[in-house]
Amino acid sequence: MVSPVGPNPCICFILPYLEAIPAASINRVGCIILILKFQVRMYKNIVTQTLRKPLFKTRGLSLDVLRLDKIHRHISGNKWYKLKYHTTEALRQGKTGIVTFGGAYSNHLVATAVACKEQHLKSVGIVRGEQTFPENNSIIQMKEAGMELIYVNREEYKNKEQLITPFIEKNNEYYYVPEGGQSDLGVKGAGEILSEASDTYTHIICAVGTGTTLAGIINASGDGQTVIGTCALKIQDQNDNEIDRFITSITTKRNWSIDYDHHFGGYAKKTTELIAFMNSVYEEENIPTDFVYTAKMFYAVYD
Numbered sequence: 001m002v003s004p005v006g007p008n009p010c011i012c013f014i015l016p017y018l019e020a021i022p023a024a025s026i027n028r029v030g031c032i033i034l035i036l037k038f039q040v041r042m043y044k045n046i047v048t049q050t051l052r053k054p055l056f057k058t059r060g061l062s063l064d065v066l067r068l069d070k071i072h073r074h075i076s077g078n079k080w081y082k083l084k085y086h087t088t089e090a091l092r093q094g095k096t097g098i099v100t101f102g103g104a105y106s107n108h109l110v111a112t113a114v115a116c117k118e119q120h121l122k123s124v125g126i127v128r129g130e131q132t133f134p135e136n137n138s139i140i141q142m143k144e145a146g147m148e149l150i151y152v153n154r155e156e157y158k159n160k161e162q163l164i165t166p167f168i169e170k171n172n173e174y175y176y177v178p179e180g181g182q183s184d185l186g187v188k189g190a191g192e193i194l195s196e197a198s199d200t201y202t203h204i205i206c207a208v209g210t211g212t213t214l215a216g217i218i219n220a221s222g223d224g225q226t227v228i229g230t231c232a233l234k235i236q237d238q239n240d241n242e243i244d245r246f247i248t249s250i251t252t253k254r255n256w257s258i259d260y261d262h263h264f265g266g267y268a269k270k271t272t273e274l275i276a277f278m279n280s281v282y283e284e285e286n287i288p289t290d291f292v293y294t295a296k297m298f299y300a301v302y303d
Helices: 031-043 077-092 107-118 137-144 160-170 184-190 212-220 242-250 272-285 294-302
Strands: 009-013 048-050 062-066 097-103 122-128 148-152 174-177 203-208 226-231 256-259
Touching: 077 097, 077 107, 077 174, 077 184, 077 212, 097 107, 097 160, 107 122, 107 137, 122 160, 137 148, 160 174, 184 212, 203 212, 203 294, 212 226, 212 242, 212 256, 226 294, 242 256, 272 294
Parallel strands: 009 062, 009 203, 097 122, 097 174, 122 148, 203 226, 226 256
Antiparallel strands: 048 062
16 A cells, blocks of 8 residues: 655644543523624634654654544534534524434434534434443433434435435424534534645645545645545545535635545444554654544544
8 A cells, every 4th residue: 555645745634533622611692693703712722733653754754643533622623523513503593403324333423413412402323223221422422412313224324314304393392413523514624624724735634434525625725735544444436436526516726635545444434453553652742633533633643
């Protein structure tokens, strides 16, 4: 496998997993003003960290990492950006809850659950696959935040419209957020991530799940910048798939590509090699990664 970047300055985006849960303490009255005040306090912790240890420097790469995991102890990562306009719209419409989709390891579901709890909204997560025991850390966090979980088999899950339409018809007090925040509002929020970078870079790299964050960053990218996504899922058709179609429906820019070769077996799959690499990154750079998204992104750059 070949690294998707060459010897150029670039920025990698840390998208925290289990321990970094985005949510905003937003009151339902005057929420827009409070969101803006909260952002000022929340974003001040973001730093850009240059990787200096041999692990990456021996590859001839100059790498910076936007530490979105530093935003807040629990309110971090790309999830806040992708959810912020959805939660604002739900409150504006007077909805009492949010319903969304995700897998059993979904940080999107965890983030939505906590965001709803903070804003006194109910939350429902439609989960891909059968319920299993013992429950993983993500499921535990969803339930602790008060999210109601509805498990559906993988075949049914493919037809999300057939699942969400009758749900909303029976529960019209709920606001629907697509999986991963995959929508114009999610892309709008994700596009604001790039404004946190402290420098101009030739290459911008981020992990990819639904493609929402990647689409937002592409839209916000400037002339001469190349945007690369590293896909965490095992995609059969790399030339025609849902992620690619979504991004091309959002942007007309052609300065981007997706690396599909570093999924390590598929979504949330891991190997001893990946775990060893995660330990090396943490030991050398003091950067925690996760085996679902960010470790695979770092490995794609390293490989």
